[in-house]
Amino acid sequence: MAGPDDIFQRAMNEGHSAAWDQAWEHAATAYKKALAESPDNAKALGSLGLALFQQQKFDEALKVYIRAAQVSPEDPTPFEKIALIQERQGNLKDAIQASYQAGELFLKSREVEKAIENWLRVLQLNPEHIQARSRLAFVHEKTGQIHQAATEYIAVASLLQNVGNAEKAIEVLKHAQTLESGNSEIARALSMVTAGKLLPKPTRPKGGTGPLRMAQVKQLDAPREEIKDSPDPINEARKKALNILADALFQLTDDSNEAQARRGLQSIMKGTGQLSAQSEQTRILLHLSQAIDTQTKGQDAMAADELEKAIESGFTHPAIYFDLGYLRAAEGRSESALRNLQQCNKHADYELASYLLSGQILMSLNRLTEAATANLEALKIADASVVSADEADTIRQLYEPLIESIGKNSDQNALGKLCENVQEMLARLNWRAHLLKLRSEMPKTDADAILPLAEILIQAQSSHVIEAMNYINQLARNNQLRSAMDEAFQSLLYAPTYLPLHMLIGDLLIREGQTQDAINKFTVIANAYSVRGEASQATKVLRRIIQLSPMDMSARTRLIDQLVARGQQDEAISEYMDLADIYYRLAELERARKTYTTALRLAQQPNANRQWSIQILRRMADIDMQRLEWKQALRILEQLRTLRPDDESARANIIELNLRMAQVAQAQSELLSYMEYLESNKKSEQAIPFIQKLIEENEHVMLQCELAAQYHQAGRTTEAVTLLDTLGEQLMEKGDKDAVREVITQIIAMNPPNVEDYRNLIAQL
Numbered sequence: 001m002a003g004p005d006d007i008f009q010r011a012m013n014e015g016h017s018a019a020w021d022q023a024w025e026h027a028a029t030a031y032k033k034a035l036a037e038s039p040d041n042a043k044a045l046g047s048l049g050l051a052l053f054q055q056q057k058f059d060e061a062l063k064v065y066i067r068a069a070q071v072s073p074e075d076p077t078p079f080e081k082i083a084l085i086q087e088r089q090g091n092l093k094d095a096i097q098a099s100y101q102a103g104e105l106f107l108k109s110r111e112v113e114k115a116i117e118n119w120l121r122v123l124q125l126n127p128e129h130i131q132a133r134s135r136l137a138f139v140h141e142k143t144g145q146i147h148q149a150a151t152e153y154i155a156v157a158s159l160l161q162n163v164g165n166a167e168k169a170i171e172v173l174k175h176a177q178t179l180e181s182g183n184s185e186i187a188r189a190l191s192m193v194t195a196g197k198l199l200p201k202p203t204r205p206k207g208g209t210g211p212l213r214m215a216q217v218k219q220l221d222a223p224r225e226e227i228k229d230s231p232d233p234i235n236e237a238r239k240k241a242l243n244i245l246a247d248a249l250f251q252l253t254d255d256s257n258e259a260q261a262r263r264g265l266q267s268i269m270k271g272t273g274q275l276s277a278q279s280e281q282t283r284i285l286l287h288l289s290q291a292i293d294t295q296t297k298g299q300d301a302m303a304a305d306e307l308e309k310a311i312e313s314g315f316t317h318p319a320i321y322f323d324l325g326y327l328r329a330a331e332g333r334s335e336s337a338l339r340n341l342q343q344c345n346k347h348a349d350y351e352l353a354s355y356l357l358s359g360q361i362l363m364s365l366n367r368l369t370e371a372a373t374a375n376l377e378a379l380k381i382a383d384a385s386v387v388s389a390d391e392a393d394t395i396r397q398l399y400e401p402l403i404e405s406i407g408k409n410s411d412q413n414a415l416g417k418l419c420e421n422v423q424e425m426l427a428r429l430n431w432r433a434h435l436l437k438l439r440s441e442m443p444k445t446d447a448d449a450i451l452p453l454a455e456i457l458i459q460a461q462s463s464h465v466i467e468a469m470n471y472i473n474q475l476a477r478n479n480q481l482r483s484a485m486d487e488a489f490q491s492l493l494y495a496p497t498y499l500p501l502h503m504l505i506g507d508l509l510i511r512e513g514q515t516q517d518a519i520n521k522f523t524v525i526a527n528a529y530s531v532r533g534e535a536s537q538a539t540k541v542l543r544r545i546i547q548l549s550p551m552d553m554s555a556r557t558r559l560i561d562q563l564v565a566r567g568q569q570d571e572a573i574s575e576y577m578d579l580a581d582i583y584y585r586l587a588e589l590e591r592a593r594k595t596y597t598t599a600l601r602l603a604q605q606p607n608a609n610r611q612w613s614i615q616i617l618r619r620m621a622d623i624d625m626q627r628l629e630w631k632q633a634l635r636i637l638e639q640l641r642t643l644r645p646d647d648e649s650a651r652a653n654i655i656e657l658n659l660r661m662a663q664v665a666q667a668q669s670e671l672l673s674y675m676e677y678l679e680s681n682k683k684s685e686q687a688i689p690f691i692q693k694l695i696e697e698n699e700h701v702m703l704q705c706e707l708a709a710q711y712h713q714a715g716r717t718t719e720a721v722t723l724l725d726t727l728g729e730q731l732m733e734k735g736d737k738d739a740v741r742e743v744i745t746q747i748i749a750m751n752p753p754n755v756e757d758y759r760n761l762i763a764q765l
Contacts, residue, residue, distance in 0.1 A: 007033075007034075007037050008034050008037040008038050008041070008044075011030050011031070011033040011034035011037070012030070012031070012034045012043070012044060012047070014030040014033075015027045015028075015030035015031040015034065015047055015048075015051070016047070018030060019047065019050070019051060020646065021611065022054070022611050022614075023611065024051045024052075024054040024055045025051075025055060027047070027051040028048060028051035028052055028055065031044055031047045031048035031051055032048060034047075035048060040071050041071075042068055042071050042072035042075060045064055045065075045067055045068035045071060045078075046065075046068050046075075046077060046078060048064050049061050049064040049065040049068060049078070049081055050081075052064060053081060053084075053085070058085045058088055061081070061085055062082065062085045062086070065078045065081045065082045065085070066078075066082060069082065074105060074108070075105070076101075076102045076103075076104075076105030076106045076108075076109065076111070076114070076118075077102075079098045079099075079101045079102035079105060080098070080099070080102040080106075080114075080118060082094075082095075082098040083095045083096075083098035083099035083102060083118070083121065086098060087121075087125070088247065090246075092125050092126070095121075095125060096122050096125050096126055096129065099118045099119070099121045099122045099125075100118070100119065100122050100129070100131065100132055102114075102115075102118040103115045103116075103117075103118035103119040103122070103132070103135065104135075106118060107135070107139065112139060112143060115135075115139065116136065116139060119132040119135055119136050120136070123136075123202075127201070127202050127203055128159055128201060128202065130156060130159045130160070133152050133155045133156045133159065133202070134152075134156050136148075136152045137149050137152035137153045137155075137156055140152060141179060146179050146180050147180060147183070149176070149179060149180075150176045150179055150180045150183050150185075150186055151185075153172050153173065153175065153176035153179075153186075154173070154176065154185060154186060154189050154199075155202035156169075156172050157169040157170075157172045157173045157176075157189060157193065157199065158189075158199035158200065158201055158202055159201070159202070160172065161193055161198060161199055162198065162199075162201060166193055166196075169193050169199075170190065170193055170194065173186055173189055173190040173193065174190070177190065230429060230430050230431075230432065230433075231429065232426070232427050232428055232429060232431055233352045233353045233356055233378075233382070233426055233427070233431060234326070234353045234356060234357050234427065236353065237322055237349065237350050237352070237353030237354075238322070238323065238326050238353070240319070240349055240350075241319040241320070241322045241323045241326075241350070242292065242295075242319075242323065244317065244319040245288055245291070245292060245317075245319055245320060245323065246292055248288060248315070248317070248319075249285065249288055249289060249292075283309075283310075283313040284310050284313045284314060284315045287306045287307070287309040287310035287313060287315075288306075288307075288310050288315065290302075290303075290306045291303045291304075291306035291307045291310065291323075294306065295323075295327070300327045300330055300331060301327075301331055303327055304324055304327040304328055304331065307320055307323060307324040307327070308324065311324070318343065318344035318347040318349065318350055318567065319344075319349075319350070321340045321341070321343035321344040321350075322340070322341065322344045322350045322353065322354060324340045325337045325338070325339075325340035325341035325343075325344070325354070325357065326357065328340060329357060329360070329361055334361045334364065334365055337357075337358075337361055338358055338361055338362075341354040341357060341358050341361075342354075342358075345358070346562075346565040346566055347565065347566055347567050348536075348566050348567055348568075349567065351381055352378055352381040352382055352385070352426075355374045355375070355377040355378035355381065356374075356375070356378040356422075356423070356426055356427060358374040359371050359372075359374035359375035359378060359419060359422065359423065360423065360427075362374055363416070363419050363423075368412055368415040368416055368419065369406060369407060369409070369415060371415070371419045372406045372409075372415045372418050372419055373403060373406050373407070375418065375419045375422035375423065376399065376402060376403045376406060376418075376422065376454060377403065378422065378426060379399075379422050379425065379426065379452075379453060379454055380395070380396055380399035380403070380452070380454075382425075382426055382431065382432075382435060383395050383399070383435065383439075383452055383453045383454075384396050385432070386432055386435045386436055386439065387439075387450065391450050393540075394450055395450060395452055396536075396537065397500040398450075398451065398452045399452050399454060400498055400499060400500060401498050402452065402454050404497055404498060406418075425438070425453070435453065438453055439453060468487060468488075468490075468491040468501075469491070469500070469501060469504060471487060472484045472487050472488050472491070472504060472508075473504070475487060476507075476508060476511065481508055481511055481512055484508055485505065485508050485512075488501065488504055488505045488508065489505075497528075499525050499528055499529065499537075502521060502524075502525050503522070503525060503541070505521060506518045506521040506522050506525070509521060510548070515548060515549075518548065519545055519548055519549055519552070522541050522544055522545045522548075523545060523555070525541050526538050526541040526542050526545065526555075526558065529541060530558070530562065536566065538558075538562050539559060539562045539563060539566070542555050542556075542558055542559035542562065543559065546559065550582075551582065553579065553582070556575060556578070556579045557579070559575055560572050560575045560576060560579070563575065564602065569602055569603075570612070572602055573599050573602050573603055573612045573616075576595055576596070576598060576599035576602065577596075577599060577612075577615070577616070579595050580592045580593075580595035580596050580599065580619070583595060584619075584623070589623050589626065589627060592619075592623060593620060593623045593624070596616050596619055596620045596623075597620070599612070599616050600613060600616045600617070600620070603616060613643060614640065614643055614644055614647075617636050617637075617639060617640040617643070618640060618650075620636050621633050621636045621637050621640065621650075621653065624636060625653070625657075630657050630660060630661055631661075633653070633657060634654060634657045634658070634661075637650050637653050637654045637657070638654060641654060645677055646677075646681075648686075648690060651670065651674045651690075652690070652693070652694060654667075654670050655667045655670050655671050655694060656694070656697060656698060658670065659698055659700055659702075664700075664702055667700075667702065668702050668706070671691075671694075671702075671703070671706055672706075674690070675687055675706070675710070678690075684713075684714075687710050688707065688710050688711065688714065691703060691706055691707040691710060692707065695707065701727065701731070701739060701743075704723060704724075704727050705724070705727070705742075705743065705746060707723060708720040708721075708723045708724045708727075708746065709746070711723065712750050717750050717752060718752075720750060721747055721750060721752045724743050724744075724746060724747050725747070727743055728740050728743040728744060728747075731743065741762060744758050744761055744762045745762065748762070
């Protein structure tokens, strides 16, 4: 029976394995299991914090890291992570305190570079933090970085002078002068302080606007946070959009290894990415930062202009279109607002708010038919969101004849009243609770069939169609397919554009064995849903087509477009992978590779599962190697190795490709790098089998020499000498005396019992 220690260790190992595969949700579950056995284990707390952080569950991660810091107060890592999370949440005071503490602890553990990194983060948030400036000056001085130390000492002097301590400022500047006597800036500063002139205060280091803008966004929402009620849909969506835009600044300025890897991936794609050029990133960063800054100051017109410039520079997330539409609506620029809202009304996060706001704008323009349609679309989305998943599809379908009937209604007073009623239902606090209350008060039907809330507002002539569909379904269940089809076509006279009725006809065609006709019917329906902006319905119909005809490339492509539009990135990538796999099986390697390249661009987006990039790169490398595109394959494999340093296959392929291209030095460098990696991760036992497998494919001298070195390092010197002896004889037969000398020199370095014989041999050579 396993004891608590065994359960803990197994859970930790499971978590580490999942984390290595970047399956963060699985890793978090395993680490929680480990913590159930040992609640105060610092390593388990740190690992769980990382898993939650990678899932962007920042609130949960923060609680875990705070606990880790309490359990292990001398460990700098929890404090560093606390600072990063507090930055993202806009809590600058707490972020500064945690970053400074992390720097102190890193210095205490002699990790100077990490200490400097944390103190620089403090200065990005508060350039007048005198303790961080002083610590940086001290560390730069001790590490011989004299000019950087002098610069920080000038900043410290400025801060001292500005708080009225001129004598101490002069003392600091004189100390700086002893370090770098020829520095004119120190001399000028000393002259100004002595003359009683104020030094300029130090400025914030370049970059790092994300935390500051997130803090502004949080401040903008502060008054609303005091209200316990949930916000109305428009303000709810605006808050979400602002948070995403602020978070984008973190993504654009992230200097971590992962960001470096992503930039490397963009180079593979040769500029196909949304943010492929560094200059574009810089412009986007500037415009987004200024847009948030001006918006939080109430300068909405300037903010909107900056958002438009960010879009022109290549940033096209639905969040920016919604925010821009919201601001243009507030300015009274109705057409511009409507255009931007149309760009995001397919995205799940903004569809409700986009239609609701569009309805308000169209009402103000007295375009009541369009306004009523937009308002009913908003009510349909809201109504479907407060019922169960099983009922949501039914609700959406029931709204379609109601929305269709709006176009035939010429009663302007009725349309205006409908718009007002929908706005009263939705544009309010606690709108979900209000809808649920209205739904509970609706009259019950005979069969407890669910009805749309719009029934409260309008009496559409849709009852005939709904009754007809029930009758058609009854005929189909009785296998009276011809009668069912006749009834369906008869019902089209009442509702020719009611798409659920057309779907029912498609189902009947399938049951009659007319699969291609059904596919043609579903294709038209999917196009109609797409034109209406019904992305979720279009997606379901397209999936149905693919289910019937897996090789329908057009349907797959349109399905991917719909998934991307709705922000369902993982599902879109999965479809790309299936599409590329089909091309691959058809031996259309060029089209397969282009599809993988497009999928890779999508896999780089923040919300996508990072594991996709690894899978895609592997398949791209495989295609390039099949096509003998060795240089291209090598570049991709190197990026794969960066993302997965433990990928033995990628390492082996990099070495083999370099050898094929006669790049022996690069091959040897890669091999030695992998050997160091294995040793540092306590996996040295894998080194010898790895090289032996390489030699099976390529008996290169460099590989055999490295295998001998590994034998010797493992205490198997006799085998190492035997291997090198055999290699030396082979090289002697080829007349390569220089290589023989190198082999014998390697044997002598191993100091075998007969080392003198080898010394004599090398002398003879």
